[in-house]
Structure formats: structure tokens, C-alpha cells
Amino acid sequence: MGLCLDWYRDCRLCPRECRVDRTAGQCGYCGETAQCRVASRGPHFGEEPSFTGTKGSGTIFFSGCACRCFFCQNHQISGGAVGTLTSIDALETMAFRLVAAGVHNINLVTPDHFWPHVHELCCRLRATGVTLPLLYNSSGYARAEVVAEVADAIDILMPDFKFADPALAERCMGDRRYPELALASIRRMVERRGFLQPWDTSGEITARQGVLVRHLVLPGEVQNSLAVVRRLHEEFSSDLPLSIMSQFLPTPACSARGLLNRRVHLDEYQAVCDEVAALGFERVYTQPELGDDEFMPDFTQDEPFAGNRRR
């Protein structure tokens, strides 16, 4: 069928519903036209062992993001200039190089606003016999109509659930509807693909299908994190696989606003992990190293992650 640009005209690909014509060069809240931009790609060793395994996760980082969280750890690419215009053929070549490198999956990072390109890429990979799992590494901020298409085409879904507190969502990314929209997205993903499996935290056996939800604990916002894990428990039970992340590092925008301007403290992170355990979640990744900067990216470098450079 080929690349279909219809979603980009009068764009309503995400809950911002900007209704701009990206095919005419207009940008909406995500900052991107209908020309796909890629900021980085390569085998990546900073994901959870279920995805990194022994040979790395085959990441393709897309530029732009519809959330625009002010504290974004990937701010150089989510709201910045870093990224290269990439045709669908070049995107396909990129993915084939990752397959040839022996990665365990094709990991599409912040892909929502380029869904037409991502969908076409998935179709091409499958048509040429690539059977590696396709992984959708997203913010959770999505429209039901789009999530339905995504969950049909993608094997592994790794949405964030960032905010259960509408006021915090409003402060951080300007949309107090985030909690309900993200929960609805995750519900659709779980209905279609189930929970992540197989589950093996050693990295010996990597995941093939299903949903794992990530949550980044923010400094001074433990109540939000507790509400996040309680909502997830109510909705999906303690069988839902989780990744509770402690790697937050303050960015220049945090200093400028005087908000979230420090690392997470150990007692804050521990309080969230204690609640996760009390709720009975068993399939959980945690990050004992607070604010670990091994995988804090610098996208101006050819290899943005120090942890990958050392391999």
C-alpha cells in the first residue's frame, strides 16, 4: 500500500488535535511536519533486561514529542533541533542494519507523532520476513483510535504512566487529561496484547509480546507516584509488569522554573517501591542506582549514551 500521509493532514494523531496540515509543512504541538526526523539509532543497552538482553535493543529515537514535559530527559530531541530528516526508505535501511547487528527487537522511541511512518516501517519489515518483536516505547498520551491501530501492529508496548494527578500533568505537560487518556491507552494495549511475556529479568530470554508500564519517580512528587501505582493496580491487578525508574536528573528547564530541581531522594524512591510490593506486584524492574547518568543521553554525540559507548 505504501506510506499513507492521511493522518498528517488536519492532524489529529494525538490528544492535542492540532488540526494542522503537516504535509504542507505546518507543525503542531509536537514540533514536527510530515517529514520524519530521527535523532539517533543503534543497539542500546540501557533498557530493562527483557529488552536489552545480551545484544541490545535496536533503538530508533524519533525527534519531537506531543507531550513536551518541561523536565524531559531527552529534551535535546523532544523539543530541540537535534534530528535528521529521514525518508521511509532510509528508515527501513536503518531498521535492517539493526536487525543485521543482531539486536533483540526494533525499539521505536517516542514514535506517536510519526505513526504513519512507523506503521509503514512495520509493514515493510514483516513483508520482508523480519520476525523480531517490534517495540513501541511511548508516553501513554494517545488517542484511542490511534492506539487501536498501534496495538494491532506492534508486539511489545511500553507506555509510560507519568501522572495520576491532573494538576501535576497540567504543570508538567499542559494537559490535565493525561491520567485518563493514558489509562485508556494502556487498557487498549493490554486488551490486545496482554502482559509482557516471557518474563525473565536475567536478560537470557527476551520479551516477545505484551505490555510493560514504566513510571519515572519525580523529586518531591511521591504522592503522584503512589497514586500512579494504585491506579494501575485497580485497573490491571498486580499481574501488570512494571518498571519503576529512579533515573531522573534535573535539566536546565528545571533550574529555570525552580521546579523538580534536584535528584530523587532514596526515601522517596523507596516509598514507591514499598507501595508496589504492598500491592502485590511481582513482575517489577527497579533502579537501585538513583539518578544513574550512564544512560542520560547527549544527542549531540554520535553515540548519545555513555553506557553504550563503553561497550
Ligand code: SF4
Ligand atoms: S501529532 Fe503533533 S500535530 Fe498531530 S495532533 Fe499531535 S501534536 Fe498536533
Ligand code: SF4
Ligand atoms: S513524553 Fe517523554 S519524550 Fe516526551 S517530552 Fe515527556 S519525557 Fe520527554
